[in-house]
Amino acid sequence: MATTERDRAADELVARRESLRDAALARLEVTAVAPRSSGDRGTREALSRCRVDLAAHIDALAAALHATGAEQLREYCAFTAVFLEALGVPRRSLGAALDALSESIGEQLDPALSALAQDTLAAGRERLCASPLVTPAALAAIPEAPRAASEAASAAEAIELSAARIAPMSVALSYMRRPEDALAAGAQRGRCLDDARRHLAQLAAAVDQGSPELFSAYAAWAQSLLVQHGLDPAELVGYLDALGDVLALTLPEHLAERPRQCLAAALDRLTAVHAEAPSFVRPEAPLGAVACGYLDALLARDRRRAVRVIREAIDAGMPVKDIYAHVLQPCQYEVGRRWQLRQLSIAGEHYCTAVTQMILSQLYPLVVNTDRAGLRLVATAVDGNLHEIGARFVADFFEMAGWDTFYLGASTPAEHVIEEVVHRKADVLAISAALGDQLASVREVITATRRDDRCRHVVILVGGRPFCVVHDLWRQLGADGSALSAEEAVRTADQILAARSA
Ligand code: B12
Numbered sequence: 001m002a003t004t005e006r007d008r009a010a011d012e013l014v015a016r017r018e019s020l021r022d023a024a025l026a027r028l029e030v031t032a033v034a035p036r037s038s039g040d041r042g043t044r045e046a047l048s049r050c051r052v053d054l055a056a057h058i059d060a061l062a063a064a065l066h067a068t069g070a071e072q073l074r075e076y077c078a079f080t081a082v083f084l085e086a087l088g089v090p091r092r093s094l095g096a097a098l099d100a101l102s103e104s105i106g107e108q109l110d111p112a113l114s115a116l117a118q119d120t121l122a123a124g125r126e127r128l129c130a131s132p133l134v135t136p137a138a139l140a141a142i143p144e145a146p147r148a149a150s151e152a153a154s155a156a157e158a159i160e161l162s163a164a165r166i167a168p169m170s171v172a173l174s175y176m177r178r179p180e181d182a183l184a185a186g187a188q189r190g191r192c193l194d195d196a197r198r199h200l201a202q203l204a205a206a207v208d209q210g211s212p213e214l215f216s217a218y219a220a221w222a223q224s225l226l227v228q229h230g231l232d233p234a235e236l237v238g239y240l241d242a243l244g245d246v247l248a249l250t251l252p253e254h255l256a257e258r259p260r261q262c263l264a265a266a267l268d269r270l271t272a273v274h275a276e277a278p279s280f281v282r283p284e285a286p287l288g289a290v291a292c293g294y295l296d297a298l299l300a301r302d303r304r305r306a307v308r309v310i311r312e313a314i315d316a317g318m319p320v321k322d323i324y325a326h327v328l329q330p331c332q333y334e335v336g337r338r339w340q341l342r343q344l345s346i347a348g349e350h351y352c353t354a355v356t357q358m359i360l361s362q363l364y365p366l367v368v369n370t371d372r373a374g375l376r377l378v379a380t381a382v383d384g385n386l387h388e389i390g391a392r393f394v395a396d397f398f399e400m401a402g403w404d405t406f407y408l409g410a411s412t413p414a415e416h417v418i419e420e421v422v423h424r425k426a427d428v429l430a431i432s433a434a435l436g437d438q439l440a441s442v443r444e445v446i447t448a449t450r451r452d453d454r455c456r457h458v459v460i461l462v463g464g465r466p467f468c469v470v471h472d473l474w475r476q477l478g479a480d481g482s483a484l485s486a487e488e489a490v491r492t493a494d495q496i497l498a499a500r501s502a
Contacts, residue, residue, distance in 0.1 A: 025050060061101075095125060150274055161202070171192050178238045211262075283329070391409070394489050398489070427458065
């Protein structure tokens with residue numbers, strides 16, 4: 001009986017959405033809810049935002065009456081308040097809007113239904129008095145005075161300047177639209193804010209490169225990861241949608257187009273249905289049996305067996321290059337995939353990676369080629385990149401081709417890379433990046449190397465995951481070339497050097 005009444009109250013609210021909204025609007029002193037803007041345009045915008053907000057409040061109330069009731073509306077109110085506060089609209093304005101709505105409901109609905117709706121609304125309204133509204137971290141992240149994105153020279157810079165404000169605003173807005181996500185997130189909301197900051201950093205990187213594809217690849221990856229953490233795949237879609245709206249409000253118009261394109265590409269790519277990527281290790285692939293045996297040993301945490309599998313393959317005459325390309329690399333990718341699917345812990349990934357690094361050290365004597373090519377390579381992971389195996393593979397393949405190689409390992413600052421290039425008299429500099437937000441550092445090394453007179457002749461190659469996603473990224477960053485694998489990297493370097501000396 002009670003449920004039916006609640007449903008009827010909800011249906012009435014939706015049916016009367018427009019007249020309730022207009023009546024509430026008439027009760028409100030619109031300028032009191034206007035954001036910190038003035039003049040006619042500001043008032044018009046405030047009015048239209050207020051209309052949209054009131055309609056959203058009515059829908060949220062109806063949804064709460066249909067579903068779980070007061071708790072859902074309380075969440076809605078909390079996040080709406082955070083969102084509006086981030087826009088410069090004080091919390092009391094939301095309270096005033098809810099009061100106006102409550103009075104309009106009292107006037108327009110039949111008394112029994114009106115009492116039900118008003119009780120639920122009052123519970124939500126009450127939440128506005130609770131402090132803190134969300135998590136202290138979320139509130140602290142909204143700066144008192146937002147920095148002026150309008151002063152930014154580029155869209156990427158504008159996003160970075162306003163990230164501290166955009167992140168909580170976009171989380172709050174997406175929760176305002178999907179209160180069920182806020183409820184599901186529960187105590188994990190602080191993490192949602194961290195995720196939002198990561199999404200923004202990747203968006204800024206893609207915008208900086210003018211590459212929507214880079215961001216859509218990231219979004220697809222992030223969605224699959226979130227799904228493994230039990231989140232609804234639609235949540236990221238909803239979040240990106242909200243982010244688009246927040247950016248439209250925050251960024252100056254002339255900088256809004258590129259971020260919009262990146263978000264549109266990501267939203268196009270994300271589907272509510274999550275398809276799991278297939279394994280990187282397959283028995284039918286070249287050296288598939290060895291790869292399966294090696295992966296098995298890694299996952300069983302059996303280091304001795306892992307070493308034995310590789311030694312037996314070498315003893316059976318399998319080339320070191322093939323062990324790298326068809327065993328170690330796919331197994332590392334598979335380790336990453338399993339981490340992403342939450343089938344492997346961080347400790348498990350670290351263990352497997354440590355074993356692979358140990359195997360690489362053991363194989364090194366077989367890597368050294370006695371026929372010298374008279375050419376020199378410096379290979380490094382760019383500043384901020386902790387993934388060192390890609391650059392190490394590249395260095396080892398050049399070494400196998402007879403080059404003298406200088407492998408610098410993880411995260412090396414630009415000025416130190418250049419000193420090394422100069423002192424080692426390098427012909428080629430190989431730079432490795434693993435994530436989109438490391439591309440700005442790649443550009444920095446390239447620019448600094450080009451600017452240095454001592455490095456005029458140096459061929460710069462770039463590679464790693466982002467370059468596998470967007471194939472002409474290397475050109476945009478000003479490199480001389482790129483390659484999808486270490487083996488191809490040697491061929492590319494040879495071709496560029498041959499073309500130069502022709
Ligand atoms: C091991 C690992 C780590 C280790 C690295 C330890 C170490 N000592 O290297 C640690 C734990 C540090 C780590 C950290 C992180 N990681 Co990680 N990591 C991996 C993993 C599982 C394996 C990397 C690897 O060894 N690959 C093997 C090498 C041989 O492959 P490669 O790097 O692609 O290199 C080849 C080509 O790309 C190319 N190439 C590479 N460099 C160059 C350079 C040039 C010039 C050229 C021409 C070619 C070239 O040739 C290489 C050989 O053929 C990958 C999974 C994967 N798919 O790669 C995830 C992965 C890259 N990591 C990932 C993530 C998210 C992270 C973290 C953000 C996690 C976190 N929340 O902290 C951090 C970021 C750290 C940072 N600031 O860089 C994601 C990236 C997803 C994305 N968005 O794109 C991946 C793909 C895992 C996954 N499936 O989700 N990670």
